[in-house]
Every structure is written in C-alpha cells, then in structure tokens.
Amino acid sequence: MSASLPYLSLILGVPAAGALLTLLIPRENHRAIRLVGTVALAVPLLLVAAVWAGFDPAAGGPQFVERYRWIPTLGAWYYLGVDGLSLPLVALTALVAPLAALASWGIEQRVKEYWVLLGILVTGIFGVFLALDYLLFYVFFELSLIPMYFLIGIWGGPRRDYASLKFFIYTLVGSIVLIVGILGLYFLTGASTFDMVELARRAPAAVPQALKLPLFLLLFAGFAIKTPMWPVHTWLPDAHVEAPTPISVILAAVLLKMGTYGMMRITWPTLPDVARDLAGTLAVLAVIAILYGAFTALGQRDFKRLVAYSSVSQMGFVVLALAAAAAAPAAAEAAQLAGRDPQVVLQAGQSATMAAVFMMVAHGLASALLFLLVGFWYDRTHTRDFDRLGGMFRTTPVAATFLGIAAFANLGLPGFSTFIGEFFTLMGTLPVFPVAVYVALIGLVGGAMYNLTMLQRVAMGGPKPEWHGLPDVSARELATFVPLVAAMLLLGWMPGLLTQVLSTPVAQFVAKLGGM
Template identity: 40%
Template sequence: MSDFPFLFLLIVLPLLGAIVVAIIGRDETGQDIAKKAAVGFALAELLVAVVMLVAFEPDGERLQFTTSVSWIKSLGVSFSLGADGIALLMIVLTALLVPIVMIASWRRESLGDDINEPGSDDPDRPASGSRARYFAWILLLEVFMIGVFAATDVFLFYVFFEAMLIPTYFLIGGYGSSRRRPAAMKFIIYSLVGGLVMLGSVIGLYVVSRSEGAATFSWDALRQMDIDSGTQTWLFLGFFIAFAIKAPLVPLHTWLPASGAEAPIGTTVLLVGVLDKVGTFGFLRYCLPLFPDASRDLAPLVLVLAVIGIIYAALQAIGADDVKRLVTYTSIAHFGYIALGIFAFTTQAGAGAVLYMFNHGIATGLLLLTVGMIIARGRSRRVTDYGGVIRVAPWLAGITFIAGMAGLALPGTNSFVSEFMVLLGSYGREPVFTIIASIGIVFAALYVLWLIQRMLMGPARGVVPMPEGGYGGHADHSSSTHDADADEDAEVHGRGATAVKQRAATRTARSVRERVFGDLTTREAGVLAPLVVLVFVLGFYPQPVLDIINPAVEQTLQIDVGIDDPGAPVDSSANGAGK
C-alpha cells in the first residue's frame, strides 16, 4: 500500500467536505444535515489516516506515501507530499481531534462558547454564527494542517503555512467571545510577520540552490546541499522566528493566551493541539536538516528561551482566574519542554519531544473539552466562581481530574513518558538547562492541583448548585443573583403588572438554569472516551508509537545534523519509575 496516494486523499477529502458543507448549510433548514455531513467527512478522514498509520513501515524508506506533480516548472516548484514517522503522527493527531471537536461543539452553547471573558467591558456579545459554516471552516483548516505536515517542497510548505491563517482568523474572529476581534487581529499580525520573515529565507534558499547549479525547492535536495555557516545562520533565523511564533516560545507567545481564551473551545483545542505543533515540527523538519551548523551554534539561545518559557508560563498559569487562559499558559510551558528535547540533540530527548507533541494534543485537548463542558453548565469562565463540581457532576469532574493529572505528567498517563524521556535524554548534554526545566514540574503540580481543588473539590459554591437533599454544605447563589434581581425590579418599577410578570418569569427561568448543572451526557461521554483511553494506553505502553518515531529522529540527528548521539533508541516498557 506504499504506492497508494494517502496524503493526496487526506488533503482532497476535507476540502471536498468543506465545499459540500458550506453549500448545504447556506439555508437554515440544512443546518443539521450540513453538520452531520461535516462529521461524516471528518470520520472518513480519520479512517484513511488510521489505515495509513497501519500501512506505514517504520524500518522502510524515510519518506513514504510520496506523491509529486510538477507545479511551477520554471521555478522548480512541485506539489510534493511525503511522510516520515514525525509527520505521520501529527497527521493522525489532526485527523483524530477534528471529528472530536465537531461533535463536542455541536451547538454553540455545548462548550460555553457563548460566555464572555471574565471582567469583559466590551459591549459586543459572543458571536453566534452558523454551526455548519463553523464546521466548514474547521474542515478547511484541516486541509492546510495536513498539507503543512505532508509537504516535501519548501515553497508548497510555505503556501500551506500561510493558508492556515485564513480559516483560523475566521474561526477566532467570527465565532469567539466578546474580545474576539482584537484576539484574531493579534493572531494574524504575529503570524503574518513570522511568515514574511520565513519567506525571505525561502527565497534565500532558492538563490543558494541556484548558485549551486540546481535551482529547487525540494526538501530532500536542499538538505543535501553544503551551505556555508554564515549563510546558514541567516536562513535559520528566518525559519526559526516563524516557527518560534507558531510554537510559541517566549517572548513571541503573547498571541496565544489572547487567541486561546477568546476562541471557541473547539478552535482552541485545534490551536494548541495541532496548529502550535507546526512550529516544533518545523524545527525538526526544516531548521535541523537544512541548517545543521546554525542549529548547533544557536541551540543555547533556543534552550534559554525554552526554560524561560517553562517557568514564566507556569507562574502565569498559577495566577490566572480565566480557566481558558490558564490552560493556554500551561501549553506554553509544555512547548518549552518540547523545544528542550529537540535542541538537546539526543535521540532519547528528540523522540521524547515528538511523543510529547502527540501526547500534549491528547491531554490538553481532553482538559480543554472538559473545561468547556463545565463552563457551559456554570455559565462562567472564572475559576473562583466554581467549587464542588464533583458533588453534582462526578463523571465530568473525574475526567477533568484525569486530564489534569496527564497535564502534570503523573506516572501512568501519556505525558509522563514524554516528559521523562525529554528530561532524561537532555541531562547528558545539557544538565543545567534540564535542572532548571525540572523546576517546572513543581509549578505544574501547583497550577493543576490548585485548579482541581478550587473548581472540583469542597462544598458546592458560586455557580455550582447544591445537590438534591444536601450534604452538609450549601450553595451560595444569593450573592450572585441578589443585586441583579434588585436592579431588574427597580428597572421595571412603574411599568405595570405585565412587565413585572415577564421579569419574574425570566428570573425564574434563569434560577432554574443555574441549578440544572448535570453530569455528562451520552454525546459528551462518547467525545471524551477515546482521549481518556489514549491517555492510559500511551501511558502504560507507548512503544508502538516510539517505534514509528525513533527512526525519523535518528535520521534527523545523525544523518542531517551530524550529531554523535549518546542516547540509544528508547524502550519504555516501564512507566512506573519515580519522576
């Protein structure tokens, strides 16, 4: 099956789906059919990705399922696709999260996407666009995300890299919270600046290849060229800045907390679960193989940024009250570990970094989805508005707890293997940076356990209703509703009995809504179950995934970068070691 055009099909299928869903969903009557069609295309995409994963040969050719068609012949540009083990995992992760996000976001209120940022004074209300159109944008984004991981032509990669901005901008700006427009604008400005800098390096690569007598954008041809160290440094910086923005590394990270907090939860899952991985993937696919000398020379700078990001983002997460913003800061800390693993230049740390990229998408995606379900019930994004969720929604609270434990890399969860490999593999070459990064483990425990304690544990309070029959505590709803009720009564005073009755009915409906918190529905349980299973399966037996990763990482470090690697391929059959 190595000759089957899996990658081309994976790009065409969601593109066709986006067109079909956009056409069907134009009318209000076709909304449900369009949403079902979108999920159908996404599930078909996942099926193709799984078949491709099974057909992949870890010990075979470096790039498999290759397809190449001449595109702009005069410039040596081709529509070339191929996947090694690293790209394959990112493609599978993309195909897995898209249908999960769609089903979880079936209605606008399903994940609390109609709730504003805490303390927002923006008069705009959260966007309420068509769900069918929202799903069509997600399918279009999937096209470009698959393309950016599969491209083996540098110019084609750049086209996909920039094209991702279009659907992402509309997903944030068209469907987010009250401050969605500034967040979307910040995202687009950062991304465009990074893309323009990278374009300069793409052009520079072409000029260098032409001076060598073979003008090309082929990744395989470019990585075999002998570019002098000075030129490598400048070209490396162009790619690195774009990837560092996308990753994101501190201090180029500020777009993510704003975008992640204001975007719909489903979009945030794709932002931190897949889109940000384009940056770390770019380090492995382009920076290291194309500019090995510059990668080695500038590695200390990257490591400094990585460990600063780990500590800084963890401290920001500890102080955050907006739960969506808190989770996005945890992701910035996690990306610091990934960058540490990549630029430590050992197979063990590099394989751990790639596994971390995959596992982070699963664990953080799970946490964001459960947080969104809590927000949808409590109608608030403030951590301090919650307490005792486990009393009224034990299954939802339990899965949120599992996601939190995976986020802090508890042994037995998927993130532990990744983080342990990164730290263990990095220590031999970079002991100082590794020790500083290890401090982030303590901070991770602080922000995760504090989040769990404040939101899930203790007596019900704030927006969480008291369970029927009581339990010795009480829910404090009066403080959050008394002032609003008084204002409403004052507002309608003198307007007549009809107005009073209408206000009373509205107030009663709101009171009932506040007290109907509820546990997981069948749809929500079905959405979360695959991610929970993967958290534990990859936590106890990650070896099949490592078998896919190790050859690609070895080839990148030993063949492309020329590193005499002290780390051997990892057999992680034991996951019970202390952290």
C-alpha cells in the first residue's frame, strides 16, 4: 500500500529535524530546547496514528512503501515499509519517545547536547523498525549505538564510564558479527541487492548447506546481544543502573526489541531450516533466561537493578515463543506420524509467533512505567536501596498506587497486556516444548515473588521519618504514567486491537518456516 504523504519518512525525519533545529538554539535557552525536542518526539505519534488508521490488516507484505535508489552500484535502496510485525513496535516507539521526552525535562547538565542525542537515538530506533533494505537497516541499527553510549557516559550515574564502555563493547561486537553476516548473505546469494525480502527468498536455495549454520549464527549473534539473551546479557543491568531515567525507559521499552525484531524480520525467515534445527537449543537458553532473570531480580537490593533483571526474564519469554514457532513444523510432522492432528501444533506455532510480538509490546509498556517510577523516587530520595525506602503508600500514595499497578502488570496479572503475552507464549509453546513450559512456570512464580517483594519493600510498612513531606507525583510525571497504564489495560482487555494486525504476517511467517 502506498500513501499520498511519505508518512514513514516523516516519522524518521521529524525527530532528526528536531535534533538539527536544537543545534541552532542558544545553549542557555533550556526551555526552547526542551519544547522543540518534546514536540519533535511527539509528532511521530500523530503520524503513526494516521498510518495505523490506514493500515489494511488483511493485506500481505509491506504497506506505505517508500523506495528510492540509494547506492546503485551496491544495489542498496532507501526502502521503507511497515507490516503487522513492525507496526506495533513503531507504535510502541512513538508512544514511549514523547514520554521519555517529558521525563527528560529534569535534565540540567549539557541540556542542548542531551536533546540532540535523544533525537538521533529515536530516529535510529524508528529506522530499524521501518527499513526493508539490509544496508539501510544496519545504518539505523548502528545509529542507535553511538547516542546511547554518550547518553549513559555523560548523564549517567557514578559508574557511568564503566557501564557505557561495557554497553559499547558488547553492542559493537554484535554489530560487527551482524554486518559480516549481512555481507555473507549478500555475496552467497548473488542477488546484487540488499532487499530483505529478496535475500530471504533466495537464501534457502542459494546459500551452500555447509555455510548455513555459520551464517545463521552471525545474523543471530548480533540480535542476541541486543536482546540481550543469556549469557550475553551482562551489559544490561549495568547500563540500566547508570543510565538516566528517560534513557532507561527507552532502553527497556524499545531498544531491546530491536534484537528480537531482528530475529523475526531477518534471521528466522532467511534461514528457516537452521532455525528449526536450533529451536531446541534456543528454547533451553530462553528458559534459563526466564529463571535466571527472575530469581536474580529477587535477590537485588537496588530498585533499578531489580527492574533491569526482570527485563532479562521477560525477554526470555519472547525468545521462547520464537523458538516454539521455529520448531512447530517439525513437531507437526511428528504429531501426524503419531496419529495426532498436526493442525493443533501448527496453530500453536502461529500463537507463539503472535505471542512474541505481543510480549514485546507488553513488556515495553510495563518496563517503561517501572523505570519512570524508579526515577520518581530516586529524584526525591537520591537512593535506590530497598532498605532505605518503604512506607511510600503513606508518603507518596499516588506514586505508590502506580507502582502497584506496574508490579501487577509486570507479573502478568489478568487484565493487563503482559498476561496476554505470557498466556499466548505458554499456549503456543506447550504442544512443541512441553517441558520448557513446565520449567518456565517456575519463572512465573519467581516473577510474582520479585514483583510483590519490590512492592512490599518500597510501598508497604510505616513511613520513614526522613521522607516526611516528600512531594507526590507532579502533573508532568502523571502525564508520563497515565498513557502507559491506559495502554496496558486497553491491550489487556481488548487484545484484538493488536492481534488483528498480526494475523496475516504471522501466517506468512509460519509459512516461511515451513509450517503451512
């Protein structure tokens, strides 16, 4: 589908234009810088709403396509488009970015540089979800790395140098192996194009069998680090703890999703036979992440580090769903040989694929709210130590109420979007990897434990004398909390808003894996 306006270029261009305009504003005019930056990050939400309204859920393939020659000698194009897999993540980014902008009004150090980097960061994230050319995708993938490094390294906490360097090294290694995989795919297919759809069509037949596994691992490794999967997750807690609150929000809500989105958009459809062969191993790694993240979070004394480890656990559910989707075709064949209905297993593969996207969105909403709340109390108390917090239901009752909502959403209570994501994951995985589901249920118990423990240690008990008179939620902070709660409840009670957009691309995704 095409459109009269270049909506996707505008979604990319407005934050970038805001960053450029900010360069022209005198650095001492903080109010103008913040207003320009906030508006530049809010306008894409209106553009995405227009795209969603004009999106045809029944149509296959990308819509709102923009395609222009970029580097003709390499066959690279400026090629943008959205489908049901990318549109929810574009919408999530469009919602989270202006909320992070509002949360950034408290930044007082080097304000001009901060807002320029924030605009570039958001541009890169949008580009990853919109690009349909490998080279363009990689440019945007890298564009998100540099601003994040500086945003942590300059505006972060006491150990910001260590955390930003660790983030940079991990993600740089991931980017290097990813570009090697992309170039390998380009040369081995002989396609003379970086078109993702064309390379995915050619790769299964064109790539020599002996090179498929190494190529898959190269494409997979870069995204696994970005997700981050266990055991390459260790950069994430340090980055979260040291990053300023708005950057933690963007990191958890949307930046991590670039990894799992890359698996769905690139790795699985390009080499589906290898994805099927490795599905069992990937399921094991995902279950380890679910358990490790949950029970490591339970042992944390630092509020922000607990939320960071919870992301490791929650993203494990996304990878588990993708592993189940990859294994579903083989499991369906085995079911047919055993005299069972293979359609039940194939349907599970579709449920698992749908769960992966739904869980990405659900986790993005819940984690964004949790990090905003961590920042709320840290700004007032200058501590994240659970032993020094407590009694906040008496001291800051509005903020504590939002913490209760965030905790219940994060543990997957029915009525919230996370419950739908986890339910679809378990339902889609059970016919394929039943043992993995039973073990993952232990992780769900751990998730309930660390979320309720977090709520008890921050909000329950008698008020601490040192926090007497602590100011409660401001109007600006309330404006960042409410949209996230509304979105979690809306998708929790009306999941069809998202599943109807996913139905067609999910069927196509499973078909590429050999399921239909």
